[in-house]
Amino acid sequence: FALQRHGALIRDNLAWDEYWRWENDDMIVAVYYSKEHKPLGYVVYYIANEIFHIKEMVYLNIEANYGLWNYITAHFSMITQVVGDNYSGEPMAYLLEDSEITENISPYIMARIIDAETFLREYPYQVQPEDFRIHFRVTDEMAPWNGGDFLVSWKGGETRCERVENNQSINVVELDINTLTTMLMGYKRPSYLYEHEKIRTEYYMLTWLERLIPVEKPYFSDYF
Known part of the structure; x- marks a missing residue:
């Protein structure tokens, strides 16, 4: 996934340890598999107060992307909102059946070329x-x-x-x-x-x- 996305971090074991260090015990990981049982994506999330909180969603192709969103949709009877972070410019609203969503842009990582x-x-x-x-x-x-x-x-x-x-x-x-x-x-x-x-x-x-x-x-x- 990191090789397909511009600027993403390639995580080693230490990075993965830090990734999970401060998470709560209710965090869940759902993995999407192809027909050949090959993992193509995952979503890290937890549910609290009828809100589906997405910590991270990773997918290698459009099949996995749709599959993960179908998984999230299956929870709609028990949640009222889906909340998560994404990079700016992603046309998420266009891809949803109900495009009436709230989007906020917040500064996050800053980059600087030093060579x-x-x-x-x-x-x-x-x-x-x-x-x-x-x-x-x-x-x-x-x-x-x-x-x-x-x-x-x-x-x-x-x-x-x-x-x-x-x-x-x-x-x-x-x-x-x-x-x-x-x-x-x-x-x-x-x-x-x-x-x-x-x-x-x-x-x-x-x-x-x-x-x-x-x-x-x-x-x-x-x-x-």
Whole structure:
């Protein structure tokens, strides 16, 4: 599941121990299995005061997603509400028969790139155009050593990123480290950031940024 969701934590044994450490004794885990008896998803929940509290729902495909929701629906005779957390942008209301739900957006995990050069080099770009180069001009007021001018290119299926002098004038994208993190982690799309003057570049570069950056929302359900 973590490999299918952008930004999710791959839990080791210690992370799983911490996950369960402070939970109440009424917590229940329901697992969805395929016809071949392969686990495809689970929901961690408890019921209190006629409320179905979802701590976490994980599924590997749409079959498991529907199966888990059918399981929750089977409890409707004994509950009045279903409460849980999800990542922003998930069109949950659209998928429900009764779309009249209450949604609240609350800040949770914050991200920050602390090694821009390596991050730009290791990033999973959607396309790798060998005849194209993009120049990121990044500023970082809190960590000036993390900012700079980075030239990103591709060759033989490999992404290259190198620091260059601040004299580039073609395919330049100017932004601060916060905006770079927001864009590459998928929280906001390049066009949105450009519209709100968070990115300074030529308009044609937006097409390239939209092609390069995966259309995925970050998902992080763990806490520390």
